[in-house]
Amino acid sequence: ILAAGYDAVTGVAIILVGAGVGVLGSTINPFATVIAANAAGIPFTDGIVLRFILLIGGLLICIAYVMRYAHRVKADPSRSVVSKQWAAHRKLFLQGHDEEIHSASLTTIQIISLIIFGLTFAVMIWGVSSQGWWMARMGALFFGAAIVIGLIARLGEKKLTGSFVDGARDLLGVALVVGLARGIVVIMEQGMIADTILHSAETSLGGLPELAFINLMFWIEVGMSFFVPSSSGLAVLSMPILAPLADFANVGRDLVVTAYQSxxxxxxLINPTFAVVVGGLAIGRVSYDRWLAFIWPLLLILTVFITVVISVGTLL
Structure with missing residues:
Protein backbone atom coordinates (compact mmCIF):
# COMPACT_ATOMS: atom_id res chain seq x y z
CA ILE A 1 0.00 0.00 0.00
CA LEU A 2 2.72 2.48 0.96
CA ALA A 3 4.91 1.54 -1.99
CA ALA A 4 1.95 2.25 -4.27
CA GLY A 5 1.80 5.82 -2.97
CA TYR A 6 -0.95 5.53 -0.37
CA ASP A 7 -0.76 5.95 3.41
CA ALA A 8 -1.03 3.60 6.38
CA VAL A 9 -4.64 4.59 7.02
CA THR A 10 -5.60 3.31 3.57
CA GLY A 11 -4.13 -0.09 4.39
CA VAL A 12 -5.82 -0.23 7.78
CA ALA A 13 -9.14 0.92 6.30
CA ILE A 14 -9.15 -1.82 3.68
CA ILE A 15 -9.07 -4.39 6.47
CA LEU A 16 -11.14 -2.79 9.23
CA VAL A 17 -13.82 -1.17 7.07
CA GLY A 18 -14.12 -4.28 4.92
CA ALA A 19 -14.55 -6.50 7.96
CA GLY A 20 -16.90 -4.02 9.61
CA VAL A 21 -19.30 -3.75 6.69
CA GLY A 22 -19.29 -7.54 6.47
CA VAL A 23 -20.64 -7.72 10.02
CA LEU A 24 -22.96 -4.78 9.50
CA GLY A 25 -24.73 -6.43 6.58
CA SER A 26 -24.06 -10.04 7.49
CA THR A 27 -26.47 -12.56 6.00
CA ILE A 28 -25.39 -15.88 7.54
CA ASN A 29 -22.66 -14.91 10.01
CA PRO A 30 -22.69 -17.75 12.57
CA PHE A 31 -21.31 -15.48 15.30
CA ALA A 32 -23.85 -12.69 14.79
CA THR A 33 -26.87 -13.37 12.60
CA VAL A 34 -27.37 -17.04 13.42
CA ILE A 35 -26.86 -16.66 17.18
CA ALA A 36 -29.12 -13.60 17.31
CA ALA A 37 -31.84 -15.29 15.25
CA ASN A 38 -31.74 -18.36 17.48
CA ALA A 39 -31.96 -16.18 20.58
CA ALA A 40 -34.89 -14.32 19.01
CA GLY A 41 -36.63 -17.60 18.20
CA ILE A 42 -36.71 -17.21 14.40
CA PRO A 43 -34.94 -18.85 11.43
CA PHE A 44 -31.76 -16.98 10.52
CA THR A 45 -33.01 -16.70 6.92
CA ASP A 46 -35.83 -14.37 8.00
CA GLY A 47 -34.94 -10.84 6.89
CA ILE A 48 -32.09 -12.01 4.68
CA VAL A 49 -33.22 -9.83 1.75
CA LEU A 50 -33.02 -6.67 3.85
CA ARG A 51 -29.60 -7.70 5.12
CA PHE A 52 -28.44 -8.26 1.54
CA ILE A 53 -29.48 -4.70 0.78
CA LEU A 54 -27.50 -3.49 3.79
CA LEU A 55 -24.50 -5.56 2.75
CA ILE A 56 -24.40 -4.49 -0.90
CA GLY A 57 -25.29 -0.87 -0.20
CA GLY A 58 -22.87 -0.60 2.71
CA LEU A 59 -20.12 -2.27 0.70
CA LEU A 60 -20.54 0.17 -2.19
CA ILE A 61 -20.53 3.13 0.18
CA CYS A 62 -17.38 1.92 1.94
CA ILE A 63 -15.55 1.12 -1.29
CA ALA A 64 -16.34 4.55 -2.69
CA TYR A 65 -15.29 6.27 0.53
CA VAL A 66 -11.97 4.44 0.92
CA MET A 67 -11.10 4.78 -2.78
CA ARG A 68 -11.89 8.48 -2.77
CA TYR A 69 -9.63 9.00 0.24
CA ALA A 70 -6.87 6.84 -1.27
CA HIS A 71 -6.89 8.71 -4.59
CA ARG A 72 -6.83 12.04 -2.75
CA VAL A 73 -3.84 10.98 -0.63
CA LYS A 74 -1.93 9.62 -3.62
CA ALA A 75 -2.44 12.88 -5.48
CA ASP A 76 -1.47 15.00 -2.47
CA PRO A 77 0.17 13.24 0.52
CA SER A 78 -0.33 16.35 2.65
CA ARG A 79 -4.07 15.57 2.70
CA SER A 80 -3.46 12.31 4.54
CA VAL A 81 -4.77 12.24 8.11
CA VAL A 82 -1.36 10.82 9.07
CA SER A 83 0.70 13.17 6.91
CA LYS A 84 2.98 13.96 9.86
CA GLN A 85 3.87 10.26 10.10
CA TRP A 86 4.29 9.79 6.34
CA ALA A 87 8.09 9.50 6.42
CA ALA A 88 8.12 7.43 9.61
CA HIS A 89 5.63 4.93 8.21
CA ARG A 90 7.57 4.51 4.98
CA LYS A 91 10.79 4.01 6.89
CA LEU A 92 9.20 1.44 9.20
CA PHE A 93 7.24 -0.62 6.69
CA LEU A 94 9.32 -0.24 3.52
CA GLN A 95 12.72 -0.17 5.23
CA GLY A 96 14.28 1.75 2.36
CA HIS A 97 13.20 -0.76 -0.29
CA ASP A 98 10.29 1.22 -1.72
CA GLU A 99 11.82 1.48 -5.19
CA GLU A 100 12.58 -2.24 -5.27
CA ILE A 101 9.07 -3.09 -4.11
CA HIS A 102 7.51 -0.75 -6.65
CA SER A 103 9.36 -2.32 -9.58
CA ALA A 104 9.37 -5.93 -8.39
CA SER A 105 7.18 -8.69 -9.80
CA LEU A 106 5.94 -11.81 -8.04
CA THR A 107 8.16 -14.87 -8.26
CA THR A 108 6.86 -18.43 -8.50
CA ILE A 109 7.72 -19.06 -4.85
CA GLN A 110 5.86 -15.92 -3.80
CA ILE A 111 2.81 -16.94 -5.80
CA ILE A 112 2.83 -20.39 -4.18
CA SER A 113 3.20 -18.76 -0.77
CA LEU A 114 0.21 -16.51 -1.43
CA ILE A 115 -1.85 -19.50 -2.52
CA ILE A 116 -0.98 -21.34 0.69
CA PHE A 117 -1.83 -18.20 2.65
CA GLY A 118 -5.24 -18.03 0.97
CA LEU A 119 -5.88 -21.73 1.50
CA THR A 120 -5.07 -21.27 5.17
CA PHE A 121 -7.95 -18.84 5.49
CA ALA A 122 -10.23 -21.22 3.59
CA VAL A 123 -9.35 -24.03 6.01
CA MET A 124 -9.89 -21.67 8.95
CA ILE A 125 -13.37 -20.73 7.71
CA TRP A 126 -14.21 -24.41 7.26
CA GLY A 127 -12.92 -25.28 10.72
CA VAL A 128 -14.70 -22.46 12.51
CA SER A 129 -18.00 -22.87 10.68
CA SER A 130 -18.32 -26.65 10.75
CA GLN A 131 -15.75 -28.17 13.11
CA GLY A 132 -16.03 -25.93 16.15
CA TRP A 133 -12.51 -24.52 15.89
CA TRP A 134 -11.51 -21.54 17.97
CA MET A 135 -8.36 -19.68 18.96
CA ALA A 136 -6.11 -22.63 19.81
CA ARG A 137 -6.74 -24.51 16.58
CA MET A 138 -6.67 -21.34 14.49
CA GLY A 139 -3.35 -20.40 16.06
CA ALA A 140 -1.95 -23.85 15.33
CA LEU A 141 -3.18 -23.61 11.74
CA PHE A 142 -1.46 -20.29 11.08
CA PHE A 143 1.68 -21.40 12.88
CA GLY A 144 1.85 -24.50 10.70
CA ALA A 145 1.17 -22.49 7.55
CA ALA A 146 3.99 -20.09 8.46
CA ILE A 147 6.42 -23.00 8.76
CA VAL A 148 5.30 -24.48 5.43
CA ILE A 149 5.68 -21.12 3.67
CA GLY A 150 9.09 -20.63 5.25
CA LEU A 151 10.25 -24.03 4.02
CA ILE A 152 8.91 -23.43 0.51
CA ALA A 153 10.61 -20.03 0.40
CA ARG A 154 13.85 -21.70 1.56
CA LEU A 155 14.39 -19.15 4.27
CA GLY A 156 16.57 -21.45 6.30
CA GLU A 157 16.33 -22.15 10.00
CA LYS A 158 17.96 -18.92 11.17
CA LYS A 159 15.98 -16.57 8.94
CA LEU A 160 12.71 -18.41 9.52
CA THR A 161 12.99 -18.27 13.30
CA GLY A 162 14.27 -14.70 13.13
CA SER A 163 11.29 -13.62 11.04
CA PHE A 164 8.94 -15.33 13.47
CA VAL A 165 10.52 -13.57 16.45
CA ASP A 166 10.36 -10.22 14.65
CA GLY A 167 6.67 -10.74 13.95
CA ALA A 168 6.00 -11.75 17.54
CA ARG A 169 7.85 -8.64 18.70
CA ASP A 170 5.60 -6.43 16.59
CA LEU A 171 2.51 -8.09 18.05
CA LEU A 172 3.60 -7.78 21.67
CA GLY A 173 2.34 -4.21 21.91
CA VAL A 174 -0.88 -5.26 20.20
CA ALA A 175 -1.39 -8.03 22.76
CA LEU A 176 -1.00 -5.54 25.61
CA VAL A 177 -3.50 -3.15 24.04
CA VAL A 178 -5.99 -5.97 23.42
CA GLY A 179 -5.59 -7.16 27.00
CA LEU A 180 -6.27 -3.66 28.30
CA ALA A 181 -9.37 -3.35 26.11
CA ARG A 182 -10.62 -6.71 27.35
CA GLY A 183 -10.05 -5.55 30.93
CA ILE A 184 -12.36 -2.60 30.33
CA VAL A 185 -15.03 -4.96 29.00
CA VAL A 186 -14.70 -7.20 32.07
CA ILE A 187 -15.14 -4.19 34.37
CA MET A 188 -18.28 -3.20 32.47
CA GLU A 189 -19.67 -6.72 32.64
CA GLN A 190 -18.91 -7.22 36.32
CA GLY A 191 -20.31 -3.80 37.11
CA MET A 192 -23.56 -4.86 35.40
CA ILE A 193 -23.51 -1.75 33.25
CA ALA A 194 -24.96 -3.67 30.31
CA ASP A 195 -27.76 -5.07 32.48
CA THR A 196 -28.66 -1.58 33.63
CA ILE A 197 -28.88 -0.35 30.04
CA LEU A 198 -31.03 -3.32 29.03
CA HIS A 199 -33.43 -2.72 31.91
CA SER A 200 -33.83 0.92 30.91
CA ALA A 201 -34.33 -0.11 27.29
CA GLU A 202 -37.04 -2.57 28.21
CA THR A 203 -39.04 0.09 30.00
CA SER A 204 -38.56 2.78 27.34
CA LEU A 205 -39.45 0.65 24.30
CA GLY A 206 -42.86 -0.44 25.48
CA GLY A 207 -45.83 1.06 23.64
CA LEU A 208 -43.84 2.83 20.93
CA PRO A 209 -45.05 2.93 17.30
CA GLU A 210 -43.23 0.78 14.76
CA LEU A 211 -40.84 3.35 13.30
CA ALA A 212 -39.92 4.79 16.67
CA PHE A 213 -39.45 1.31 18.13
CA ILE A 214 -37.01 -0.01 15.51
CA ASN A 215 -34.96 3.18 15.40
CA LEU A 216 -34.75 3.48 19.17
CA MET A 217 -33.80 -0.17 19.36
CA PHE A 218 -31.02 0.45 16.84
CA TRP A 219 -29.60 3.21 19.03
CA ILE A 220 -29.90 1.06 22.14
CA GLU A 221 -27.88 -1.62 20.39
CA VAL A 222 -25.36 1.05 19.38
CA GLY A 223 -24.90 1.98 23.02
CA MET A 224 -24.76 -1.66 24.10
CA SER A 225 -22.10 -2.43 21.50
CA PHE A 226 -19.65 -0.10 23.24
CA PHE A 227 -19.97 -2.15 26.41
CA VAL A 228 -20.27 -5.57 24.73
CA PRO A 229 -18.23 -5.47 21.50
CA SER A 230 -18.55 -9.21 20.93
CA SER A 231 -21.28 -9.82 18.34
CA SER A 232 -22.18 -13.21 19.80
CA GLY A 233 -22.07 -11.91 23.37
CA LEU A 234 -24.33 -8.99 22.54
CA ALA A 235 -26.76 -11.27 20.71
CA VAL A 236 -27.10 -13.65 23.65
CA LEU A 237 -27.40 -10.75 26.09
CA SER A 238 -29.89 -8.51 24.30
CA MET A 239 -32.00 -10.63 21.95
CA PRO A 240 -33.92 -12.65 24.57
CA ILE A 241 -35.08 -9.37 26.13
CA LEU A 242 -35.54 -7.05 23.15
CA ALA A 243 -36.91 -9.48 20.55
CA PRO A 244 -40.16 -10.28 22.45
CA LEU A 245 -40.83 -6.54 22.81
CA ALA A 246 -41.04 -6.31 19.02
CA ASP A 247 -44.21 -8.41 19.10
CA PHE A 248 -46.02 -5.71 21.08
CA ALA A 249 -44.90 -3.03 18.60
CA ASN A 250 -45.95 -5.15 15.59
CA VAL A 251 -42.35 -5.22 14.38
CA GLY A 252 -40.89 -8.41 12.95
CA ARG A 253 -38.23 -10.06 15.05
CA ASP A 254 -36.06 -10.33 11.96
CA LEU A 255 -35.89 -6.52 11.93
CA VAL A 256 -34.70 -6.59 15.52
CA VAL A 257 -31.91 -8.97 14.50
CA THR A 258 -31.01 -6.73 11.56
CA ALA A 259 -30.96 -3.62 13.74
CA TYR A 260 -28.77 -5.40 16.30
CA GLN A 261 -26.14 -6.60 13.84
CA SER A 262 -26.00 -3.34 11.88
CA LEU A 269 -15.54 0.32 13.30
CA ILE A 270 -14.42 2.66 16.10
CA ASN A 271 -14.98 0.78 19.36
CA PRO A 272 -11.90 1.32 21.58
CA THR A 273 -12.74 -1.85 23.53
CA PHE A 274 -12.90 -4.00 20.38
CA ALA A 275 -9.73 -6.05 19.93
CA VAL A 276 -9.86 -5.95 16.13
CA VAL A 277 -9.86 -2.14 16.07
CA VAL A 278 -7.16 -1.55 18.66
CA GLY A 279 -5.08 -4.41 17.31
CA GLY A 280 -5.38 -3.32 13.69
CA LEU A 281 -4.52 0.27 14.49
CA ALA A 282 -1.53 -0.81 16.57
CA ILE A 283 -0.17 -3.01 13.79
CA GLY A 284 -0.69 -0.25 11.22
CA ARG A 285 0.85 2.35 13.54
CA VAL A 286 -2.22 4.55 13.26
CA SER A 287 -3.30 6.40 16.39
CA TYR A 288 -6.91 6.21 17.50
CA ASP A 289 -7.53 9.95 17.08
CA ARG A 290 -6.22 9.82 13.49
CA TRP A 291 -8.50 6.87 12.78
CA LEU A 292 -11.48 8.84 14.08
CA ALA A 293 -10.50 11.77 11.86
CA PHE A 294 -10.63 9.43 8.88
CA ILE A 295 -13.71 7.38 9.73
CA TRP A 296 -16.26 9.80 11.21
CA PRO A 297 -17.78 11.00 7.89
CA LEU A 298 -18.23 7.37 6.83
CA LEU A 299 -19.95 6.61 10.14
CA LEU A 300 -22.46 9.39 9.52
CA ILE A 301 -23.17 8.16 5.99
CA LEU A 302 -23.60 4.56 7.14
CA THR A 303 -25.82 5.61 10.05
CA VAL A 304 -28.18 7.45 7.72
CA PHE A 305 -28.17 4.52 5.29
CA ILE A 306 -28.93 1.97 8.02
CA THR A 307 -31.74 3.96 9.60
CA VAL A 308 -33.37 4.50 6.21
CA VAL A 309 -33.15 0.80 5.35
CA ILE A 310 -34.54 -0.50 8.64
CA SER A 311 -37.25 2.17 8.64
CA VAL A 312 -38.36 1.21 5.14
CA GLY A 313 -38.18 -2.44 6.16
CA THR A 314 -40.56 -1.70 9.03
CA LEU A 315 -43.11 -0.11 6.71
CA LEU A 316 -43.07 -2.93 4.14
Missing part, protein backbone atom coordinates in the same frame (compact mmCIF):
# COMPACT_ATOMS: atom_id res chain seq x y z
CA UNK A 263 -25.53 -1.40 15.12
CA UNK A 264 -22.82 -3.77 16.30
CA UNK A 265 -20.98 -3.67 12.97
CA UNK A 266 -21.18 0.12 12.86
CA UNK A 267 -19.87 0.67 16.38
CA UNK A 268 -17.09 -1.86 15.99
Missing amino acids: ANGLVN
Whole structure:
Protein backbone atom coordinates (compact mmCIF):
# COMPACT_ATOMS: atom_id res chain seq x y z
CA ILE A 1 0.00 0.00 0.00
CA LEU A 2 2.72 2.48 0.96
CA ALA A 3 4.91 1.54 -1.99
CA ALA A 4 1.95 2.25 -4.27
CA GLY A 5 1.80 5.82 -2.97
CA TYR A 6 -0.95 5.53 -0.37
CA ASP A 7 -0.76 5.95 3.41
CA ALA A 8 -1.03 3.60 6.38
CA VAL A 9 -4.64 4.59 7.02
CA THR A 10 -5.60 3.31 3.57
CA GLY A 11 -4.13 -0.09 4.39
CA VAL A 12 -5.82 -0.23 7.78
CA ALA A 13 -9.14 0.92 6.30
CA ILE A 14 -9.15 -1.82 3.68
CA ILE A 15 -9.07 -4.39 6.47
CA LEU A 16 -11.14 -2.79 9.23
CA VAL A 17 -13.82 -1.17 7.07
CA GLY A 18 -14.12 -4.28 4.92
CA ALA A 19 -14.55 -6.50 7.96
CA GLY A 20 -16.90 -4.02 9.61
CA VAL A 21 -19.30 -3.75 6.69
CA GLY A 22 -19.29 -7.54 6.47
CA VAL A 23 -20.64 -7.72 10.02
CA LEU A 24 -22.96 -4.78 9.50
CA GLY A 25 -24.73 -6.43 6.58
CA SER A 26 -24.06 -10.04 7.49
CA THR A 27 -26.47 -12.56 6.00
CA ILE A 28 -25.39 -15.88 7.54
CA ASN A 29 -22.66 -14.91 10.01
CA PRO A 30 -22.69 -17.75 12.57
CA PHE A 31 -21.31 -15.48 15.30
CA ALA A 32 -23.85 -12.69 14.79
CA THR A 33 -26.87 -13.37 12.60
CA VAL A 34 -27.37 -17.04 13.42
CA ILE A 35 -26.86 -16.66 17.18
CA ALA A 36 -29.12 -13.60 17.31
CA ALA A 37 -31.84 -15.29 15.25
CA ASN A 38 -31.74 -18.36 17.48
CA ALA A 39 -31.96 -16.18 20.58
CA ALA A 40 -34.89 -14.32 19.01
CA GLY A 41 -36.63 -17.60 18.20
CA ILE A 42 -36.71 -17.21 14.40
CA PRO A 43 -34.94 -18.85 11.43
CA PHE A 44 -31.76 -16.98 10.52
CA THR A 45 -33.01 -16.70 6.92
CA ASP A 46 -35.83 -14.37 8.00
CA GLY A 47 -34.94 -10.84 6.89
CA ILE A 48 -32.09 -12.01 4.68
CA VAL A 49 -33.22 -9.83 1.75
CA LEU A 50 -33.02 -6.67 3.85
CA ARG A 51 -29.60 -7.70 5.12
CA PHE A 52 -28.44 -8.26 1.54
CA ILE A 53 -29.48 -4.70 0.78
CA LEU A 54 -27.50 -3.49 3.79
CA LEU A 55 -24.50 -5.56 2.75
CA ILE A 56 -24.40 -4.49 -0.90
CA GLY A 57 -25.29 -0.87 -0.20
CA GLY A 58 -22.87 -0.60 2.71
CA LEU A 59 -20.12 -2.27 0.70
CA LEU A 60 -20.54 0.17 -2.19
CA ILE A 61 -20.53 3.13 0.18
CA CYS A 62 -17.38 1.92 1.94
CA ILE A 63 -15.55 1.12 -1.29
CA ALA A 64 -16.34 4.55 -2.69
CA TYR A 65 -15.29 6.27 0.53
CA VAL A 66 -11.97 4.44 0.92
CA MET A 67 -11.10 4.78 -2.78
CA ARG A 68 -11.89 8.48 -2.77
CA TYR A 69 -9.63 9.00 0.24
CA ALA A 70 -6.87 6.84 -1.27
CA HIS A 71 -6.89 8.71 -4.59
CA ARG A 72 -6.83 12.04 -2.75
CA VAL A 73 -3.84 10.98 -0.63
CA LYS A 74 -1.93 9.62 -3.62
CA ALA A 75 -2.44 12.88 -5.48
CA ASP A 76 -1.47 15.00 -2.47
CA PRO A 77 0.17 13.24 0.52
CA SER A 78 -0.33 16.35 2.65
CA ARG A 79 -4.07 15.57 2.70
CA SER A 80 -3.46 12.31 4.54
CA VAL A 81 -4.77 12.24 8.11
CA VAL A 82 -1.36 10.82 9.07
CA SER A 83 0.70 13.17 6.91
CA LYS A 84 2.98 13.96 9.86
CA GLN A 85 3.87 10.26 10.10
CA TRP A 86 4.29 9.79 6.34
CA ALA A 87 8.09 9.50 6.42
CA ALA A 88 8.12 7.43 9.61
CA HIS A 89 5.63 4.93 8.21
CA ARG A 90 7.57 4.51 4.98
CA LYS A 91 10.79 4.01 6.89
CA LEU A 92 9.20 1.44 9.20
CA PHE A 93 7.24 -0.62 6.69
CA LEU A 94 9.32 -0.24 3.52
CA GLN A 95 12.72 -0.17 5.23
CA GLY A 96 14.28 1.75 2.36
CA HIS A 97 13.20 -0.76 -0.29
CA ASP A 98 10.29 1.22 -1.72
CA GLU A 99 11.82 1.48 -5.19
CA GLU A 100 12.58 -2.24 -5.27
CA ILE A 101 9.07 -3.09 -4.11
CA HIS A 102 7.51 -0.75 -6.65
CA SER A 103 9.36 -2.32 -9.58
CA ALA A 104 9.37 -5.93 -8.39
CA SER A 105 7.18 -8.69 -9.80
CA LEU A 106 5.94 -11.81 -8.04
CA THR A 107 8.16 -14.87 -8.26
CA THR A 108 6.86 -18.43 -8.50
CA ILE A 109 7.72 -19.06 -4.85
CA GLN A 110 5.86 -15.92 -3.80
CA ILE A 111 2.81 -16.94 -5.80
CA ILE A 112 2.83 -20.39 -4.18
CA SER A 113 3.20 -18.76 -0.77
CA LEU A 114 0.21 -16.51 -1.43
CA ILE A 115 -1.85 -19.50 -2.52
CA ILE A 116 -0.98 -21.34 0.69
CA PHE A 117 -1.83 -18.20 2.65
CA GLY A 118 -5.24 -18.03 0.97
CA LEU A 119 -5.88 -21.73 1.50
CA THR A 120 -5.07 -21.27 5.17
CA PHE A 121 -7.95 -18.84 5.49
CA ALA A 122 -10.23 -21.22 3.59
CA VAL A 123 -9.35 -24.03 6.01
CA MET A 124 -9.89 -21.67 8.95
CA ILE A 125 -13.37 -20.73 7.71
CA TRP A 126 -14.21 -24.41 7.26
CA GLY A 127 -12.92 -25.28 10.72
CA VAL A 128 -14.70 -22.46 12.51
CA SER A 129 -18.00 -22.87 10.68
CA SER A 130 -18.32 -26.65 10.75
CA GLN A 131 -15.75 -28.17 13.11
CA GLY A 132 -16.03 -25.93 16.15
CA TRP A 133 -12.51 -24.52 15.89
CA TRP A 134 -11.51 -21.54 17.97
CA MET A 135 -8.36 -19.68 18.96
CA ALA A 136 -6.11 -22.63 19.81
CA ARG A 137 -6.74 -24.51 16.58
CA MET A 138 -6.67 -21.34 14.49
CA GLY A 139 -3.35 -20.40 16.06
CA ALA A 140 -1.95 -23.85 15.33
CA LEU A 141 -3.18 -23.61 11.74
CA PHE A 142 -1.46 -20.29 11.08
CA PHE A 143 1.68 -21.40 12.88
CA GLY A 144 1.85 -24.50 10.70
CA ALA A 145 1.17 -22.49 7.55
CA ALA A 146 3.99 -20.09 8.46
CA ILE A 147 6.42 -23.00 8.76
CA VAL A 148 5.30 -24.48 5.43
CA ILE A 149 5.68 -21.12 3.67
CA GLY A 150 9.09 -20.63 5.25
CA LEU A 151 10.25 -24.03 4.02
CA ILE A 152 8.91 -23.43 0.51
CA ALA A 153 10.61 -20.03 0.40
CA ARG A 154 13.85 -21.70 1.56
CA LEU A 155 14.39 -19.15 4.27
CA GLY A 156 16.57 -21.45 6.30
CA GLU A 157 16.33 -22.15 10.00
CA LYS A 158 17.96 -18.92 11.17
CA LYS A 159 15.98 -16.57 8.94
CA LEU A 160 12.71 -18.41 9.52
CA THR A 161 12.99 -18.27 13.30
CA GLY A 162 14.27 -14.70 13.13
CA SER A 163 11.29 -13.62 11.04
CA PHE A 164 8.94 -15.33 13.47
CA VAL A 165 10.52 -13.57 16.45
CA ASP A 166 10.36 -10.22 14.65
CA GLY A 167 6.67 -10.74 13.95
CA ALA A 168 6.00 -11.75 17.54
CA ARG A 169 7.85 -8.64 18.70
CA ASP A 170 5.60 -6.43 16.59
CA LEU A 171 2.51 -8.09 18.05
CA LEU A 172 3.60 -7.78 21.67
CA GLY A 173 2.34 -4.21 21.91
CA VAL A 174 -0.88 -5.26 20.20
CA ALA A 175 -1.39 -8.03 22.76
CA LEU A 176 -1.00 -5.54 25.61
CA VAL A 177 -3.50 -3.15 24.04
CA VAL A 178 -5.99 -5.97 23.42
CA GLY A 179 -5.59 -7.16 27.00
CA LEU A 180 -6.27 -3.66 28.30
CA ALA A 181 -9.37 -3.35 26.11
CA ARG A 182 -10.62 -6.71 27.35
CA GLY A 183 -10.05 -5.55 30.93
CA ILE A 184 -12.36 -2.60 30.33
CA VAL A 185 -15.03 -4.96 29.00
CA VAL A 186 -14.70 -7.20 32.07
CA ILE A 187 -15.14 -4.19 34.37
CA MET A 188 -18.28 -3.20 32.47
CA GLU A 189 -19.67 -6.72 32.64
CA GLN A 190 -18.91 -7.22 36.32
CA GLY A 191 -20.31 -3.80 37.11
CA MET A 192 -23.56 -4.86 35.40
CA ILE A 193 -23.51 -1.75 33.25
CA ALA A 194 -24.96 -3.67 30.31
CA ASP A 195 -27.76 -5.07 32.48
CA THR A 196 -28.66 -1.58 33.63
CA ILE A 197 -28.88 -0.35 30.04
CA LEU A 198 -31.03 -3.32 29.03
CA HIS A 199 -33.43 -2.72 31.91
CA SER A 200 -33.83 0.92 30.91
CA ALA A 201 -34.33 -0.11 27.29
CA GLU A 202 -37.04 -2.57 28.21
CA THR A 203 -39.04 0.09 30.00
CA SER A 204 -38.56 2.78 27.34
CA LEU A 205 -39.45 0.65 24.30
CA GLY A 206 -42.86 -0.44 25.48
CA GLY A 207 -45.83 1.06 23.64
CA LEU A 208 -43.84 2.83 20.93
CA PRO A 209 -45.05 2.93 17.30
CA GLU A 210 -43.23 0.78 14.76
CA LEU A 211 -40.84 3.35 13.30
CA ALA A 212 -39.92 4.79 16.67
CA PHE A 213 -39.45 1.31 18.13
CA ILE A 214 -37.01 -0.01 15.51
CA ASN A 215 -34.96 3.18 15.40
CA LEU A 216 -34.75 3.48 19.17
CA MET A 217 -33.80 -0.17 19.36
CA PHE A 218 -31.02 0.45 16.84
CA TRP A 219 -29.60 3.21 19.03
CA ILE A 220 -29.90 1.06 22.14
CA GLU A 221 -27.88 -1.62 20.39
CA VAL A 222 -25.36 1.05 19.38
CA GLY A 223 -24.90 1.98 23.02
CA MET A 224 -24.76 -1.66 24.10
CA SER A 225 -22.10 -2.43 21.50
CA PHE A 226 -19.65 -0.10 23.24
CA PHE A 227 -19.97 -2.15 26.41
CA VAL A 228 -20.27 -5.57 24.73
CA PRO A 229 -18.23 -5.47 21.50
CA SER A 230 -18.55 -9.21 20.93
CA SER A 231 -21.28 -9.82 18.34
CA SER A 232 -22.18 -13.21 19.80
CA GLY A 233 -22.07 -11.91 23.37
CA LEU A 234 -24.33 -8.99 22.54
CA ALA A 235 -26.76 -11.27 20.71
CA VAL A 236 -27.10 -13.65 23.65
CA LEU A 237 -27.40 -10.75 26.09
CA SER A 238 -29.89 -8.51 24.30
CA MET A 239 -32.00 -10.63 21.95
CA PRO A 240 -33.92 -12.65 24.57
CA ILE A 241 -35.08 -9.37 26.13
CA LEU A 242 -35.54 -7.05 23.15
CA ALA A 243 -36.91 -9.48 20.55
CA PRO A 244 -40.16 -10.28 22.45
CA LEU A 245 -40.83 -6.54 22.81
CA ALA A 246 -41.04 -6.31 19.02
CA ASP A 247 -44.21 -8.41 19.10
CA PHE A 248 -46.02 -5.71 21.08
CA ALA A 249 -44.90 -3.03 18.60
CA ASN A 250 -45.95 -5.15 15.59
CA VAL A 251 -42.35 -5.22 14.38
CA GLY A 252 -40.89 -8.41 12.95
CA ARG A 253 -38.23 -10.06 15.05
CA ASP A 254 -36.06 -10.33 11.96
CA LEU A 255 -35.89 -6.52 11.93
CA VAL A 256 -34.70 -6.59 15.52
CA VAL A 257 -31.91 -8.97 14.50
CA THR A 258 -31.01 -6.73 11.56
CA ALA A 259 -30.96 -3.62 13.74
CA TYR A 260 -28.77 -5.40 16.30
CA GLN A 261 -26.14 -6.60 13.84
CA SER A 262 -26.00 -3.34 11.88
CA ALA A 263 -25.53 -1.40 15.12
CA ASN A 264 -22.82 -3.77 16.30
CA GLY A 265 -20.98 -3.67 12.97
CA LEU A 266 -21.18 0.12 12.86
CA VAL A 267 -19.87 0.67 16.38
CA ASN A 268 -17.09 -1.86 15.99
CA LEU A 269 -15.54 0.32 13.30
CA ILE A 270 -14.42 2.66 16.10
CA ASN A 271 -14.98 0.78 19.36
CA PRO A 272 -11.90 1.32 21.58
CA THR A 273 -12.74 -1.85 23.53
CA PHE A 274 -12.90 -4.00 20.38
CA ALA A 275 -9.73 -6.05 19.93
CA VAL A 276 -9.86 -5.95 16.13
CA VAL A 277 -9.86 -2.14 16.07
CA VAL A 278 -7.16 -1.55 18.66
CA GLY A 279 -5.08 -4.41 17.31
CA GLY A 280 -5.38 -3.32 13.69
CA LEU A 281 -4.52 0.27 14.49
CA ALA A 282 -1.53 -0.81 16.57
CA ILE A 283 -0.17 -3.01 13.79
CA GLY A 284 -0.69 -0.25 11.22
CA ARG A 285 0.85 2.35 13.54
CA VAL A 286 -2.22 4.55 13.26
CA SER A 287 -3.30 6.40 16.39
CA TYR A 288 -6.91 6.21 17.50
CA ASP A 289 -7.53 9.95 17.08
CA ARG A 290 -6.22 9.82 13.49
CA TRP A 291 -8.50 6.87 12.78
CA LEU A 292 -11.48 8.84 14.08
CA ALA A 293 -10.50 11.77 11.86
CA PHE A 294 -10.63 9.43 8.88
CA ILE A 295 -13.71 7.38 9.73
CA TRP A 296 -16.26 9.80 11.21
CA PRO A 297 -17.78 11.00 7.89
CA LEU A 298 -18.23 7.37 6.83
CA LEU A 299 -19.95 6.61 10.14
CA LEU A 300 -22.46 9.39 9.52
CA ILE A 301 -23.17 8.16 5.99
CA LEU A 302 -23.60 4.56 7.14
CA THR A 303 -25.82 5.61 10.05
CA VAL A 304 -28.18 7.45 7.72
CA PHE A 305 -28.17 4.52 5.29
CA ILE A 306 -28.93 1.97 8.02
CA THR A 307 -31.74 3.96 9.60
CA VAL A 308 -33.37 4.50 6.21
CA VAL A 309 -33.15 0.80 5.35
CA ILE A 310 -34.54 -0.50 8.64
CA SER A 311 -37.25 2.17 8.64
CA VAL A 312 -38.36 1.21 5.14
CA GLY A 313 -38.18 -2.44 6.16
CA THR A 314 -40.56 -1.70 9.03
CA LEU A 315 -43.11 -0.11 6.71
CA LEU A 316 -43.07 -2.93 4.14
